[in-house]
Amino acid sequence: MRRIAVLGSTGSIGRQALEVIRARPDDLQVVALAANRNVQLLDKQINEFRPRMFSAAARPEARCGGEFLSPEEIAGHPDVDLVIVATAGQAGLSPTLAASKAGKTIALANKEVLVMAGEIIMREASLHGAQILPVDSEHSAVWQCLQGEQDGAARLFLTASGGPFYGYPQSRLSEITPEQALEHPVWKMGRKVTIDSATLMNKGLEVIEAHWLFSLPFASIGILVHPQSIVHSIVEFADGSSKAQLSWPDMRLPIQYALSYPRRWPNPELPHLDWSKIESLTFEPVDHDRFPCLRLAVGAGERGGTYPAALCAADEVAVDMFLNHGIGFTGIGEIVERTLDQHRSIDRPSLEQVLAADAWARDYAAGLAPGGCRQTERRNDLKPGNKG
Numbered sequence: 350m351r352r353i354a355v356l357g358s359t360g361s362i363g364r365q366a367l368e369v370i371r372a373r374p375d376d377l378q379v380v381a382l383a384a385n386r387n388v389q390l391l392d393k394q395i396n397e398f399r400p401r402m403f404s405a406a407a408r409p410e411a412r413c414g415g416e417f418l419s420p421e422e423i424a425g426h427p428d429v430d431l432v433i434v435a436t437a438g439q440a441g442l443s444p445t446l447a448a449s450k451a452g453k454t455i456a457l458a459n460k461e462v463l464v465m466a467g468e469i470i471m472r473e474a475s476l477h478g479a480q481i482l483p484v485d486s487e488h489s490a491v492w493q494c495l496q497g498e499q500d501g502a503a504r505l506f507l508t509a510s511g512g513p514f515y516g517y518p519q520s521r522l523s524e525i526t527p528e529q530a531l532e533h534p535v536w537k538m539g540r541k542v543t544i545d546s547a548t549l550m551n552k553g554l555e556v557i558e559a560h561w562l563f564s565l566p567f568a569s570i571g572i573l574v575h576p577q578s579i580v581h582s583i584v585e586f587a588d589g590s591s592k593a594q595l596s597w598p599d600m601r602l603p604i605q606y607a608l609s610y611p612r613r614w615p616n617p618e619l620p621h622l623d624w625s626k627i628e629s630l631t632f633e634p635v636d637h638d639r640f641p642c643l644r645l646a647v648g649a650g651e652r653g654g655t656y657p658a659a660l661c662a663a664d665e666v667a668v669d670m671f672l673n674h675g676i677g678f679t680g681i682g683e684i685v686e687r688t689l690d691q692h693r694s695i696d697r698p699s700l701e702q703v704l705a706a707d708a709w710a711r712d713y714a715a716g717l718a719p720g721g722c723r724q725t726e727r728r729n730d731l732k733p734g735n736k737g
Contacts, residue, residue: 351608354381354402354423356444357435359390361539362458362484362600366433367394369605372616377608381423385440401428420444425451431608433484434459437541438665439707442466446700449473449481456607458484460554464650465658466703467561481562482607487555488562489603490581490594495563496611498586502563506583507555508575509635510598512547514678515574519639525678527671538600544668545642548681549635553646557657560650567651572643573632579622580630597622641682645689654694655706662710663688675718688714 353370357363363384370377383404384391395403395411402423403415424432424444431454434441441459446466448455450473457463463470474481483489487507495502513532514525530547531540538546545551556570573583578598585591596602597620605616637644642664649656667684670676676684688710695702 350378351376352378352380352428352430353433353608354383354426354429354431355379355433355435356383356420356424356441357385357433357437357459358382358394359384359387360435360437361542362435362604363433365601366435366456366604366608367398368618369601369608369616370398372618373608373614376614380428381418381426383420383423383436383444385436402426421447424448424453427451429453431456433604433607434462435484437461437539439465439661439704442703445470446473449479450477452477452479454480454482456482456484456604458604460485460551460558461661463558463561464554465661465707466700467557467657468697469700469703471561482610483558483562484600484603484607485555485558486581486598486600486603488559488582489606491559491563491584493594493606494582494584494592500587502565502569502584503587504569504571504585505559505563505565506571506573506585507552507559508573508578508580508582508632509549509552510546510578511574511576512549514547515576522639523677523679527674530671530678540672541665541668544671544681545664548642548678549640550642550646550664550681550685552635553643553650554661556647557650567647572635574635575630575632577627577630579627580632595622642685645682645685649689652694654696655698655703656689656692656694658698658703658706659689659692659694659710660685662707663714666711666714670718684714684717687717 355363355366379398379400381402382394382400386406388405388407388409391405392409392411395413399413400415402418404418404420421443424447432448433456434445435458438461441462445462483492491505531543533543552572559570579595580593583591583593599620649660663685667681671681
C-alpha cells in the first residue's frame with residue numbers, strides 16, 4: 350500500500366489523480382489532501398478519503414480526525430510515501446523542496462517548480478535521495494522512452510497540439526476572448542495551463558523543465574506541432590534511431606504511470622487507442638514568430654539565473670489580467686517581454702533570490718496593466734516597429 354499526499358487536490362490534475370487512486374484501493378491510500386480556496390470540494394474529498402492530514406487557505410468543515418498542517422509539513426511527513434505536486438504556479442515550489450529534502454518520491458505535475466528553481470530542486474533531490482517522476486504527458490513520454498536505455502537521449506522532441514489558435518491569422522490574435530481561449534480542442538486542463546497552451550507558453554516551460562529533468566542542453570530539445578496529440582514525445586538516440594510514446598490524450602495515463610512505476614496497471618477507466626480509426630499522424634515545425642511567449646520562455650531558460658522565475662511570475666500576472674478581461678490575448682506576451690527586459694538577473698541564485706525575483710516580477714508586471722503606474726514608461730520605451 351503506497352501512502353499518497355495530493356497537493357492541489359481540487360484542481361484539474363488533483364481531481365484526475367484522485368480518480369486513478371479511487372480505482373486502485375488495494376494499492377493506493379490517500380493520507381493527505383491540500384487545496385487552496387476551494388474548501389467546499391475539499392470537504393467532499395476529506396469525507397470520501399478520510400486523510401490523516403489536510404491543508405487549505407481556510408480550514409474546511411470536514412475533519413474526520415485529520416490534522417491541519419501546512420503543505421510543506423505534509424510534503425515532508427514520515428507517513429507520506431509519494432507526493433503528487435499538482436498545484437499551479439509558484440505555490441508548488443516550497444512543498445516540492447520540502448519533499449526533496451525528506452527524500453520522498455515526487456510525482457511532479459507543476460511546470461513552474463523546475464522552471465523557477467530547477468538547479469536547486471534537482472540538487473536537493475540528488476543530495477537526499479528523492480525521486481522526481483514527471484507527470485506532464487510530454488516528460489512522462491520521454492521518461493518512458495528512456496526506460497531500459499543505458500545511454501541517454503541525444504535529442505528530444507516535445508509535441509504540441511498547437512492549441513485552439515494555431516491556424517489563426519496574426520491579425521485575429523488580438524481579438525481572442527478568454528472564453529475562446531479556455532476551449533482547448535484536445536486536453537482537459539485547469540484555466541492557467543489552458544491559457545498557457547493557447548499562447549504556447551506551456552511548451553516553452555516544458556523545454557526548460559526537460560532541460561533539468563533529462564540533463565540536456567536547450568539546443569537538443571525541439572518542439573513539433575502534432576495536432577492529433579497521440580505522440581507525446583520523441584527521443585532520438587546517438588545512433589539515429591528514435592522512440593516515441595503514444596497514447597490517447599488523457600492526463601490520467603501519465604498520472605497512473607507515476608503512481609504504479611515500475612509496473613503498468615490495467616485500468617478499465619482509461620482509454621485505449623483504436624488504431625483502425627487513426628487516419629494520420631502529422632508533424633510540423635512550430636512558428637515562433639506567431640507565438641512570442643514560446644520564444645520568450647526558451648530564451649529565459651537559455652539565459653538562466655533568475656530569468657525563468659521572472660518569466661513565470663510575469664506570465665501568471667498577465668494570464669490573470671487576460672482572464673479578467675484586463676488585457677487582450679496578445680497583451681500576455683507583451684507584458685512578459687517588458688518584464689524580462691527590465692529584469693536584472695542573478696546567476697546561480699539561492700531560493701531566497703528566486704523568490705525575490707518572483708516578487709519583483711509580479712509587482713512590475715502588475716504595473717503594466719492598463720491604468721498601471723508604468724504605462725507612460727511602457728509606451729515611451731517601445732522599440733521601433735513594436736506594437737503598443
